[in-house]
Amino acid sequence: MTNTDIDYSRHLLGIEHLSREELYNYLDNATHFLEVSERDLKKVPALRGKTVVNLFLEPSTRTRTSFEIAGKRLSADTINMTASGSSVSKGETLLDTARTIAAMNPDVLVIRHRASGAAHFLASRLENTAVINAGDGMHEHPTQALLDLLTLRQHFKDRSGGIEGLRVAIVGDIRHSRVARSNIMAHLLLGNKVRLVGPSTLIPDLLVKENCFGEPLQVFYRLEEGIEGCDVIMLLRMQLERSAGGFIPSLEEYAREYCLTSKIVERYAGDAVVMHPGPINRGIEISGELADSPRSLIEKQVTSGVAVRMAVLFKLATASGEEKRE
Amino acid sequence: MTTAETKKVPADWKCVVDSDTISRCISRITYEILEKNRDIQNLAIVGIRTGGEFLGRRIKNRIKEIEGLEVPFGVVDITLYRDDLSHSSSQPELKGTDLRFSVSGSRIVLVDDVLYTGRTVRAALDAITDFGRPSCVELAVLCDRGHRELPIRPDYVGKNLPTERNEFVRVRLREMNYQDGVYLIRKKK
Numbered sequence: 001m002t003n004t005d006i007d008y009s010r011h012l013l014g015i016e017h018l019s020r021e022e023l024y025n026y027l028d029n030a031t032h033f034l035e036v037s038e039r040d041l042k043k044v045p046a047l048r049g050k051t052v053v054n055l056f057l058e059p060s061t062r063t064r065t066s067f068e069i070a071g072k073r074l075s076a077d078t079i080n081m082t083a084s085g086s087s088v089s090k091g092e093t094l095l096d097t098a099r100t101i102a103a104m105n106p107d108v109l110v111i112r113h114r115a116s117g118a119a120h121f122l123a124s125r126l127e128n129t130a131v132i133n134a135g136d137g138m139h140e141h142p143t144q145a146l147l148d149l150l151t152l153r154q155h156f157k158d159r160s161g162g163i164e165g166l167r168v169a170i171v172g173d174i175r176h177s178r179v180a181r182s183n184i185m186a187h188l189l190l191g192n193k194v195r196l197v198g199p200s201t202l203i204p205d206l207l208v209k210e211n212c213f214g215e216p217l218q219v220f221y222r223l224e225e226g227i228e229g230c231d232v233i234m235l236l237r238m239q240l241e242r243s244a245g246g247f248i249p250s251l252e253e254y255a256r257e258y259c260l261t262s263k264i265v266e267r268y269a270g271d272a273v274v275m276h277p278g279p280i281n282r283g284i285e286i287s288g289e290l291a292d293s294p295r296s297l298i299e300k301q302v303t304s305g306v307a308v309r310m311a312v313l314f315k316l317a318t319a320s321g322e323e324k325r326e
Numbered sequence: 327m328t329t330a331e332t333k334k335v336p337a338d339w340k341c342v343v344d345s346d347t348i349s350r351c352i353s354r355i356t357y358e359i360l361e362k363n364r365d366i367q368n369l370a371i372v373g374i375r376t377g378g379e380f381l382g383r384r385i386k387n388r389i390k391e392i393e394g395l396e397v398p399f400g401v402v403d404i405t406l407y408r409d410d411l412s413h414s415s416s417q418p419e420l421k422g423t424d425l426r427f428s429v430s431g432s433r434i435v436l437v438d439d440v441l442y443t444g445r446t447v448r449a450a451l452d453a454i455t456d457f458g459r460p461s462c463v464e465l466a467v468l469c470d471r472g473h474r475e476l477p478i479r480p481d482y483v484g485k486n487l488p489t490e491r492n493e494f495v496r497v498r499l500r501e502m503n504y505q506d507g508v509y510l511i512r513k514k515k
Contacts, residue, residue: 314418
């Protein structure tokens, strides 16, 4: 999948291609965009005259809305395209759709697609457009990892070391989760310890057999053992649309073993905060009372999402303008 | 005064305003502001990051010494309001805007270190008016080096510095761990 022609600094395709410095640069700028979102007048002229196309070929509400709000708060012209109601439903290929959009000369193309590698594919073929991966199949969802880190950074701002040196447990459907992949890479980049917790069928075999990340990445099959002593617990949604159902006997049985409740957190990780990329399934991966408790950062994650996407759009749209001028 | 070690500027920088003069400029500007704004009730000081932030804070502190009153103080980061964002070569880094007082109805003195083309001030005015409608905005600068490109003029000036366009003016302050000074540098060909 790696394409040597791609200039990774012009796009955001995955956490995989970011350095620590670039990651912190996004978080630093995003912190200031949080302030913009708290103003009465939530708009700055930074991207006036820039065009951002949100091409969402998979169902999504929060990510698409978040990118749309982010673009609008930066004064960019933001256009949304979804699969239904576009030529995609008439059988057009991804590349043809993208070429048609590229011919209209947008500065940024935000793409969500069910195929892993879709964003790379477009980045390698579109010349003047910065591509942002808003989730490609089971591969990466970099802005989700960045917004999770921003949320943690706000939460742990008085902790010495900030978001470094944390013990993070990621629980649930790791196999199908691009959120998990992006977060694993982000936390390992920061030198954090990452534990993957879930039924063995939902944890990729390769990670267990040939763990190329070594000691910082550990696998647990029991919820209680996995979260014990952790600072952060990230829960994942069971991705039934990616046939996760075939990997577990039933949702009820999964919930019996892995549904996180306040009681379990209290007992095994009393200081931990709980995160979830949404949409949450109450009673399956997280109990309703835990999702609504002070421990839960779920709503803050949504707020961080807009700020992080503003930071990403701001960086890539201003950089692509420079390219075009030359 | 500062605990960190004082940094030195490069030897080929020519000092055109020394630290004593800067102190006197700040004092004079403060008295001028107070003279013009007899009613300091609605007065607020806003510094433009980064140099203007430090100078603005000094003016605010001088007002405290003279009048015994705290006036509201804020800072603006103009990065998101620049008219050359698409043309700048380096990646813009945000430093943040912090205006915690009610901008509407206030009399704002905007502070910057160097006034040059006027484009920074234009951007700062846009940033401030996003927070409300001040009853008036005045401009105080440590140095006016000329070469305006917009119809903007300062209300309070520390020093007028005649310069060429191919020269740089740099202000170094003790808040940045330097000795206070304004320097003129010739651009290298």
